[in-house]
Amino acid sequence: MDKPSASTPMLRQYQEIKASHKDCILFFRLGDFYEMFYEDARAASQILELVLTSRGSDGQGRIPMCGVPYHSADNYIAKLVRAGKKVAICEQVEDPALAKGLVRREVIRVITAGTFVDESSEARSIVALRLDKKTIALAFTDTASGTVRANQVPSLHQALELLAKTQVHECLFPDGQEEEVRKVLAHPMLRLREVTLTPFRDWSFAPDRGRQVLLEHFGTLNLRGFGLDELSSAQACAGALIEYLRETNKTPLKHIDRLTLYDDTDHVFISPPAHYGLELEAMVKALDRTRTAMGRRMFRSWLYHPLKDVERIRERQKAVGILREDAVCRQALEDVLALVPDVEKSLSRLSCGTGAARDLLAVRNALLCAPRLREALARLSASSVLFSVGDVAALRELLERAVNPEMPLTKNEGKVIRSGYHAEIDELRTLRAQGTAWLADYQAREVRRTGISSLKVSFNRVFGYYIEVTNANLKAVPPEYQRKQTLVNGERFITPELKEYEQKILTAEDRILRLEAAVVGELIGKVLADMSQVHALAREMATVDVLQSLGAVAALPQWVRPEVTEGTELFIDAGRHPVVEGVIGSDFIPNDTRMDGEENRLMVLTGPNMSGKSTYIRQNALLVILAQMGSFVPAALARIGAVDKIFTRIGAHDEILKGQSTFMVEMTEAADILNNLTSRSLVVLDEVGRGTSTYDGLSLAWAIAEFLQEKKTRTFFATHFHELTLLADRLKGVKNYNVLVREWEGKVVFMHKIVPGGTDDSYGIHVAQLAGIPAKVLRRAQAFLSDLEAGGSLKDRLKGAIPSQEESDLFGRGLATPVADEVRATLEALDVNNLTPLQALQKLEELKAGLRQ
Template sequence: MTSPAADQPLRLGRNPGLQISHDALDRQTLTPMLQHYADMKDQYPHALLLYRVGDFYETFFQDACTIARELELVLTGKEGGKDIGRIAMAGVPHHALERYCRQLVEKGYAIAICDQVEDPAQAQGLVKREVTRIFTPGTVLDEGLLQPRKNNFLAAVILAGTHWGLAYADVSTGEFLTTQDQDRDQLHQELTRLQPSEILLASEAPDLNRLLRPGEGGDLLPEGLPTQFCYTLRPMADFHHPEARQRLLETFGVRSLEGLGCERLTLATRAAGGLLGYLADTHRGQPIPLQTLSTYQLTNYLILDQQTRRNLELTQTSRDGTFQGSLLWAIDRTCTAMGGRLLRRWLLQPLLDIKGIQDRQATIQELISQTHLRQEIHRHLQHIYDLERLAGRAGSGTANARDLVALRDSFDTLLKLAPILATAQSSYLTALKTLPPELEHLGDVLHGTLVESPPIALMEGGLIRPGANSDLDQHRQQLEQDRQWFVTLESHERERTGINSLKVGFNKAAGYHISISRSKNQAPPPDYIRKQTLTNEERYITAELKEREARLMTLQADIHNLEYEIFLELRNAVAAQASLIRQIATAVASIDALWGLADVAIYQGYTCPELVENRELFITGGRHPVVEQALPIGFFVPNDTHLGGIADLMILTGPNASGKSCYLRQVGLIQLLAQIGSFVPAQASKLGICDRIFTRVGAVDDLATGQSTFMVEMNETANILNHATPKSLVLLDEIGRGTATFDGLAIAWSVAEYLAMTIQARTIFATHYHELNELASLLSNVVNYQVVVKELPDEIIFLHQVQPGGADRSYGIEAGRLAGLPPSVIQRARQVMQQIEQHSKIALGLRKTGPNSSRTTQPATKVHQGQLFSYEL
């Protein structure tokens, strides 16, 4: 879609001149409008510049080619000026701007909106235009550009060798945090946890303020930074410590950063200050109501690397990236968007502090035991809007009247909820037993000022209720009198003139007028002034009509302006309380998240885990929280897990498709749920706190970096062995299967032995290398478990039961049959298997009856001081 004034569509390939850059042209030869466009584009080189022209937002030069390609619009051309020829042009209708901006932001583009800031009818020459809004992936505030249940983080990174500083903020909710560390791998993991929409990177590159979309500009990024995010290169000067520190002091009105926790964290301070500088640039003159900066340490939380989050499918499935089928999908029963966002953050950043976990457990237990309390909380939560983002829009000056009404209605609900929570015991619940007086008063002001259902438009009136402002009431009274004069004008004029066909009309072009039919051939009164002659009638005005009309129009404009001024005062009053509103929002979000976890516990039969300081991991009747919900009630087979006491390493064997991977994941998910404070899907559980959960599940490759499936497997395994501790939980599924049998078996044995003897991490090792069962006879902290099956003459039945003992068969051919391999392939596989088994028996017989048969057969494995040094096959 493009402007109706545009010329015929042109194809870039047939007219290379359309691709010319505005930088490559002599500005003096461009038309005045295009000269201004090029000048504005110079100020925002990293953004697509949408330039208001009539009812369209147009783009030109390279930007036109970009949006035509990304939005699938028609690319047209426009005469550029003397000796220029045609330049590229593409545009979108003004009423569809938000929809197209959303698409561009989702694709990783920054957008600068250049609006007309004066009335075109009154403009002398070129209409004055200015950039009024800047949208970048990490700084958007508009509701239509945000996902309700997911934070939209803007991050800033500063690097100094292996050391790094990170700050991140959600401009829409006000969250603002910073940290620093010295392990570059931890930075990678933290960025993948946050999934920021945009990352600011201090750079000395000459092309600064450049936004690199995902996968672009890898040569400009320092080694090790993930390339799947948007990066905006910023001048290094924005991140210098003195300037960054001063910016933080001024923003939060403090004299020292000690209270913020980062006085001695130089890199964290530089990152946070650079982020504030960027917000000042993108929100020109617009306040950004961020919460007070918080400093955190990575060691305060359970660490989940990218592979673990993917393998455990915490927020999306690993197969197709959908929300349905993830752990969050299974446990999210929240009523509010802010509760949903908080639950997501808890899930990705579990606690290490037992006291903090137990506080959440106590709240869930209280909600479960107090049915009436739980039901009343749920009923009221459904009527509370997104207070965090409403406060953010009010604080930034972008909230409309309906946003303020949503705040007002939420305050009303909180006032009703407060007495219900007054008798609660949990600290999470009692946080809302009273509504701060400032917010109660603000709610009264909103009630007394705004109408019940205001329009979205702020400059067209209808916002303020009668009685809210005496001047406004007087204007409205005068307006109503003048309108009544126009209502009675027609009957009055008919009576005065004796012309029964006389009518009083109005249209936007001509205004008010008196119409007399020409067919009647009746002379108008002498005070009538001819205004317009039409085919069937004559239109007139009078001096009094003209005066009344002018006064009516003036009164309407004055009323609209006065209503807007009153609304701005009201919005500023709300903005002044943005910090307090967000404190209440945090309490609401916590209650909402915990209410949802209580609801899951009730209807899914979850129990409260006992958290202990030691390394125990005892689960009775554990279940997978997602698979259980996907199956009919009662179909899931629960299983026990005992680790960290006598045994550190469990060797888990059994057939393909029997449930080994499900068992591994359910143990990891139960541990993770326990450390966010949730009840868990088990009959009972006693769990020691984990510092990290590691998983190595599935076979994937990374062709973009030239890594085979086996190399990816080895990299992930190396990461586990280099970072696991005795307090870690390690879940391994098939190590060494991507190489030759003996190589793979050797690696699997060595990895298992290292985990059991050197690290002594709690580990479940699922494998088809049945030879690993031998470890249990050699190492006291290794146990064998198997997933049992029931064998029938023509088939096997998977029982999905994990029991002590080691399996000696994998039933891979049977699994292939169940998967639908052609019968001829299955039959041939069985024949080949019989031949292989026969040859194996012959080879074994030769070894026993050969020249050395008189020697006593040695055990398959020899161990010296606990170390494997010979493995004879």
């Protein structure tokens, strides 16, 4: 194998290629390996945990290098890309056997965080950003959908809303805008983590050029049909994105076949803090019953982007309702869907030129499933526009005839094309089979002729076919055998006859591989030509998958179809938290919600710790999301006026890594809510104002509640500031609720039931006890609390107006426990004057025993 050293042409070749891919880790193909050198090798060996070796010399010392086998490169590439690196794949672009001198090498594609088509069901996405004085333009695409979505907006906030809706892995921007772009992505509203930043030539972001690129790519005369005709910045961005993708992939990217205006008018905006605060991922996990990778992506997308349009919601509900009623058909659909591969990703790979035979197989299998899905859907009692599944008949028939469903997936053994499709391939295969039979026959003949019963004909890559004879039989070897290799216990020979057949077989083998590669190339061309139709079919199948998944969940006990209206009400009877219920089952206590948007629109919810406040207020938002994604909801009855945005301010996230204080995050999120809500929004606030001093916190919470009341936003406000219950008397639409608690035999029992009215009990110390805080600390806390409740101030107490710890310990207003009560009662009942010393000792012993229990 050639090595890079100062004087070798190969090292010069490496350095030339590397010079034009400075920002990438260069995978340099050498035989069966991709090798990395210099800095690339150092960085990659760390990330991939590979041994860093060195070889040759470039005149200044040995060259650091490391390498990975080409056939398992995907895993390594995935790791590097996840670590934020770009990987340039440099291949040998001519046959080493035919090359004169150094094999020509070229970078055939660059793989980046936003363009990597991996094996997981998730898609990766990339956004191009372009900021100028008046507008922010964005263009998105992902590795599965084949759609570029672009828009331009006048304000940072609108841009953030659009960005927040996609999980972006890579951000492309004009050279020189890095600082501005970093600022945008670091905004607390975006929780975009680990975005790879990619500066790109700024002139590619010029509007005229962008327009030109788009017209060329989509083969149209203008951009009117895409809704982008007037938006020159958006065009510039989309154009730059396509150029970038084209350059990283070095192919025309046929799978990108749609360009649309990206706006948020169709979907509910769920703020990024709400994704976390409402634990949407947990809801996906709990409710997703899809069977395909495409369905999984679509399910998540429906859940994160619920619909605003009531008609469209009802259309989905209708489809879900039909499927809910027919478990048999659902099962039939599931059975077919389980066989549908991830064609979207296969299409991306095929179009990027990285596709292989198994991607053809995936397309074939998906196309073959379509008629079966249609059949299963036809058996349903009613139909829906969402049940339409098309057919790409010509391509389906072609692939069915041509592609061998039993092809080996890991190694190319020349079995990709089905027999009967290509006459010459069939002929060569017969030849190959005959060759194999001939070999068996030859071995038998030679055994008979030489009388060596252990004589064997075998094959290896170095010698080809050979005859092996053990040492004991060497005497019987005929003279025409030519010795090739000596082993410990035998020798290997060849004969002219054997070599002649070998030639035939190997030639056939080679020819089969070449012919198959050509046929596969043709078939890929056919698939690419029908790309849009296959894409559409994939989306239809994914839709059916999501609907059957929602249908299965809707069929669970006590799930109902919510009535979604244009109003502002939120009526729920016996609603349940879909995730918590999944964990605790029938122990979950259902709760009602009565909001009419007028008299009752801001709920102040007080109640002890651990009583279920957070669970309840989240549950309301989750039910709204489910309803607007078209799902049924876990409740006895629900009527929901469609919302336009959902905001939450819940809990303290750990933002230390991002260098922000807890309170700062809390207030940034609150500011974002107040600046962007409308009268149709839904707001969930959990203990706002907790992160600062009591008075500051209370004052802020109060003012925020007033503001929300004025805006008429439907709001759930769980708080430990009992003072907020006073708002209900002053402001229209504010209502107090609390969580029912029973005290029973000295114990506090949480009923988890939300009831009208305020409360001032906290039971915080009780919860602390449940959590295992030492009794001594609890008693002390109780002492403080009692004093504060009696009107004392914390400062006075600390100045010494309170009994010392020891004084208050035993009979002070210590924590009442059954044992303490008993001890106290016994002591009080004792007549010390009438006790003998021995009796006194016995009594003491009894008391101690009681405490020990």
